[in-house]
Amino acid sequence: MGIDTRQRILTATNELFRHHGYNGTSLSQVSKAAPATIGSIYHFFPGGKEALAVAVIDSTATVYRQLFESIVAETNDPASAFSLFFDQAGQMLVETDFIDPCPIGTIAREVASTSDPIRRAAEAAFDSWVEAATDYLVRNGIRQGEARDLATLFVITTEGGFVLCRTKRSIEPLHAVARTTSPLISSALASRSPTPSKA
Amino acid sequence: MGIDTRQRILTATNELFRHHGYNGTSLSQVSKAAPATIGSIYHFFPGGKEALAVAVIDSTATVYRQLFESIVAETNDPASAFSLFFDQAGQMLVETDFIDPCPIGTIAREVASTSDPIRRAAEAAFDSWVEAATDYLVRNGIRQGEARDLATLFVITTEGGFVLCRTKRSIEPLHAVARTTSPLISSALASRSPTPSKA
Numbered sequence: 001m002g003i004d005t006r007q008r009i010l011t012a013t014n015e016l017f018r019h020h021g022y023n024g025t026s027l028s029q030v031s032k033a034a035p036a037t038i039g040s041i042y043h044f045f046p047g048g049k050e051a052l053a054v055a056v057i058d059s060t061a062t063v064y065r066q067l068f069e070s071i072v073a074e075t076n077d078p079a080s081a082f083s084l085f086f087d088q089a090g091q092m093l094v095e096t097d098f099i100d101p102c103p104i105g106t107i108a109r110e111v112a113s114t115s116d117p118i119r120r121a122a123e124a125a126f127d128s129w130v131e132a133a134t135d136y137l138v139r140n141g142i143r144q145g146e147a148r149d150l151a152t153l154f155v156i157t158t159e160g161g162f163v164l165c166r167t168k169r170s171i172e173p174l175h176a177v178a179r180t181t182s183p184l185i186s187s188a189l190a191s192r193s194p195t196p197s198k199a
Numbered sequence: 200m201g202i203d204t205r206q207r208i209l210t211a212t213n214e215l216f217r218h219h220g221y222n223g224t225s226l227s228q229v230s231k232a233a234p235a236t237i238g239s240i241y242h243f244f245p246g247g248k249e250a251l252a253v254a255v256i257d258s259t260a261t262v263y264r265q266l267f268e269s270i271v272a273e274t275n276d277p278a279s280a281f282s283l284f285f286d287q288a289g290q291m292l293v294e295t296d297f298i299d300p301c302p303i304g305t306i307a308r309e310v311a312s313t314s315d316p317i318r319r320a321a322e323a324a325f326d327s328w329v330e331a332a333t334d335y336l337v338r339n340g341i342r343q344g345e346a347r348d349l350a351t352l353f354v355i356t357t358e359g360g361f362v363l364c365r366t367k368r369s370i371e372p373l374h375a376v377a378r379t380t381s382p383l384i385s386s387a388l389a390s391r392s393p394t395p396s397k398a
Binding site: 019020021022023024097098099100105106108109110111112113114119122123126127148149150152153155156157158159160161162163164166167168169173176177179180181183184187 | 218219220221222223296297298299304305307308309310311312313318321322325326347348349351352354355356357358359360361362363365366367368372375376378379380382383386
């Protein structure tokens with residue numbers, strides 16, 4: 001029951017952040033949406049809204065890392081794996097009427113200058129995605145430094161892509177990302193050393 | 200005097216948005232920072248905070264488009280022009296202690312789902328940047344469709360790069376963007392038709 005209430009509070013907060021951002025969300029809105037009393041929110045999150053934001057960022061980081069892992073597991077071709085990720089992200093945007101798919105980027109921009117705990121949680125989230133994508137590319141034979149740059153570009157284009165898609169209410173910007181960045185992965189694969197090849 | 204007051208209000212609002220986002224900024228903060236009375240703010244911006252946000256987005260859109268035009272005018276090589284832009288954006292981040300260089304992305308994410316006037320102003324801003332970068336690439340011989348995709352990627356990586364840089368308090372993510380995307384411009388230039396060549 002305690003876990004249910006905690007999870008209900010987290011889910012409601014996540015939804016509110018995705019619609020209204022961090023500063024646009026109040027604890028009384030969370031209380032109403034969960035539903036849970038303000039006392040119950042402080043029981044699970046003694047640090048209040050800032051602690052809630054850190055918890056939402058941590059859980060979103062895990063969900064997206066798992067989503068990435070599951071998508072890349074579907075294909076043997078890293079170049080199409082990233083395109084597949086952008087396709088699925090675009091579908092999600094359309095299905096949710098373009099609400100923010102990722103509260104982390106919004107919260108990070110709102111409070112990176114004013115809340116260090118939230119800034120550090122967002123940093124850990126982005127780092128874990130860059131790490132996951134780097135590991136995946138290295139497993140496919142791309143050398144570490146190049147893999148890390150491409151993985152960083154992947155996370156940056158996901159975050160920047162969400163900004164343009166939401167603003168334009170169109171998923172065309174994510175398609176442009178897929179079209180332009182696929183050749184980068186293909187070319188990195190083509191120039192890899194022959195060591196991990198199956199041929 | 201009227202223009203001075205209006206400009207003071209706009210400048211103060213821009214600064215506050217860059218530190219605290221849209222929802223984290225109140226008209227009384229604007230009034231104090233400008234300084235200007237609340238009555239004076241409503242005199243110049245009858246639509247209140249929403250109208251102020253639209254005006255800040257419009258003026259930021261112009262400033263950044265001019266910045267882009269002035270940077271690309273400094274070099275004859277489009278591949279290095281974009282790297283130069285990312286370098287200068289990184290320098291600005293460091294000089295301002297990583298406050299948000301672009302209030303548009305933050306505001307857009309906060310209120311894309313709740314304020315259509317602000318969403319449309321942000322859309323026009325991004326469109327004007329994509330347009331400026333597309334025109335520049337087309338002038339350099341890259342065909343329209345490819346130029347537009349690369350220009351879209353450029354705006355997306357600028358916005359996404361700001362998110363990661365602010366979160367990490369490091370400009371390394373923008374360097375990764377420059378390293379990975381420069382070859383795309385070079386390769387588009389290499390495969391252009393010979394028509395606009397000076398040779």
